[in-house]
Amino acid sequence: xxxxxxxxxxxxxxxxxxxxxxxxxxxxxxxxxxxxxxxxxxxxxxxxxxxxxxxxxxxxxxxxxxxxxxxxxxxxxxxxxxxxxxxxxxxxxxxxxxxxxxxxxxxxxxxxxxxxxxxxxxxxxxxxxxxxxxxxxxxxxxxxxxxxxxxxxxxxxxxxxxxxxxxxxxxxxxxxxxxxxxxxxxxxxxxxxxxxxxxxxxxxxxxxxxxxxxxxxxxxxxxxxxxxxxxxxxxxxxxxxxxxxxxxxxxxxxxxxxxxxxxxxxxxxxxxxxxxxxxxxxxxxxxxxxxxxxxxxxxxxxxxxxxxxxxxxxx
Amino acid sequence: xxxxxxxxxxxxxxxxxxxxxxxxxxxxxxxxxxxxxxxxxxxxxxxxxxxxxxxxxxxxxxxxxxxxxxxxxxxxxxxxxxxxxxxxxxxxxxxxxxxxxxxxxxxxxxxx
Numbered sequence: 106x107x108x109x110x111x112x113x114x115x116x117x118x119x120x121x122x123x124x125x126x127x128x129x130x131x132x133x134x135x136x137x138x139x140x141x142x143x144x145x146x147x148x149x150x151x152x153x154x155x156x157x158x159x160x161x162x163x164x165x166x167x168x169x170x171x172x173x174x175x176x177x178x179x180x181x182x183x184x185x186x187x188x189x190x191x192x193x194x195x196x197x198x199x200x201x202x203x204x205x206x207x208x209x210x211x212x213x214x215x216x217x218x219x220x221x222x223x224x225x226x227x228x229x230x231x232x233x234x235x236x237x238x239x240x241x242x243x244x245x246x247x248x249x250x251x252x253x254x255x256x257x258x259x260x261x262x263x264x265x266x267x268x269x270x271x272x273x274x275x276x277x278x279x280x281x282x283x284x285x286x287x288x289x290x291x292x293x294x295x296x297x298x299x300x301x302x303x304x305x306x307x308x309x310x311x312x313x314x315x316x317x318x319x320x321x322x323x324x325x326x327x328x329x330x331x332x333x334x335x336x337x338x339x340x341x342x343x344x345x346x347x348x349x350x351x352x353x354x355x356x357x358x359x360x361x362x363x364x365x366x367x368x369x370x371x372x373x374x375x376x377x378x379x380x381x382x383x384x385x386x387x388x389x390x391x392x393x394x395x396x397x398x399x400x401x402x403x404x405x406x407x408x409x410x411x412x413x414x415x416x417x418x419x420x
Numbered sequence: 421x422x423x424x425x426x427x428x429x430x431x432x433x434x435x436x437x438x439x440x441x442x443x444x445x446x447x448x449x450x451x452x453x454x455x456x457x458x459x460x461x462x463x464x465x466x467x468x469x470x471x472x473x474x475x476x477x478x479x480x481x482x483x484x485x486x487x488x489x490x491x492x493x494x495x496x497x498x499x500x501x502x503x504x505x506x507x508x509x510x511x512x513x514x515x516x517x518x519x520x521x522x523x524x525x526x527x528x529x530x531x532x
Binding site for chain 1: 452453454455456458459463469471473474475476477478479481482483484499
């Protein structure tokens with residue numbers, strides 16, 4: 106399903122990259138007035154099969170091995186390039202996207218195209234299919250290196266933040282009543298914490314408590330804000346919404362108590378386990394609510410657990 | 421036991437394209453209440469449920485579950501499948517009811 110929409114990096118690159126980026130700029134040319142016998146030495150030496158023909162810095166034709174063979178077949182011991190070259194030369198501009206070059210190679214079946222500088226109108230280089238392949242591979246290698254270096258930089262910067270005892274906060278908006286996007290905030294937070302190298306057991310407890318808090322906000326309110334403060338010692342999460350508020354917090358904390366509608370229960374929510382789950386996962390939890398105004402939930406999970414939490418029943 | 425063995429033995433219908441079927445299953449958890457799964461399922465559990473809406477993926481991802489089996493011929497929503505492929509969590513379906521599937525899994529895992 107998703108596969109048909111997938112565009113490979115190569116497909117993307119041949120639209121992005123220009124002929125000028127991959128062409129060879131050291132072009133071997135022959136003069137209009139040279140002889141075909143000179144050409145034979147040139148082609149053999151450089152191991153190429155065709156060259157542009159120049160007349161006073163202007164491209165006037167292309168001459169290839171085939172032209173040379175024709176010359177021999179006609180039993181001419183020698184003939185001039187001027188007579189044998191093809192004058193109808195297909196060229197590309199240096200500003201053409203690679204995809205255009207690929208199409209032209211397919212259309213004409215030529216081995217090479219002279220490349221013209223679009224501004225000056227002069228010969229700027231020559232391009233073969235090999236140049237295109239090499240250019241793409243180089244570009245992908247550069248991309249890969251950049252990605253790797255960037256990833257290393259990000260990893261390191263997170264480590265530094267944590268070890269330097271600076272605190273920072275990640276903030277998210279939670280959209281109320283949107284069950285399709287529900288859970289996204291906690292997923293994002295989990296992903297971010299994972300990259301910071303937070304231990305898996307801590308990570309899971311924060312993620313579950315955050316998920317339950319997020320679901321409460323989605324199910325019962327019109328939306329809210331979630332902020333996670335990360336310090337070397339703990340991850341502290343605060344979720345705030347603007348209503349309707351909880352009537353009886355003690356009741357709400359009781360496992361199994363729920364005010365969820367049947368529709369919400371049908372989805373598997375409203376089990377009356379949300380707040381108890383948060384309490385179970387967190388080292389500290391604080392819940393304040395005012396009817397008609399909103400609810401503020403704070404909980405924290407300690408990263409380096411001190412001894413006095415050993416008695417608490419956390420899994 | 422690997423997930424792939426379970427899928428083959430019990431003839432489960434695989435609905436996702438991504439995911440690792442060579443994962444070892446630590447056990448099975450049966451529940452339709454998401455909070456209950458969050459509270460009680462263990463890491464690397466296979467989850468049996470009726471729920472097919474997208475939030476099951478978030479729950480499975482939070483708990484690092486190996487996969488989800490929808491019973492009773494229930495089908496996952498399109499959005500669920502999209503998220504499942506993103507998170508690489510396999511979703512399987514079966515016509516069996518939860519009791520029958522759980523019973524067969526109990527037998528399979530008990531032999532190990």
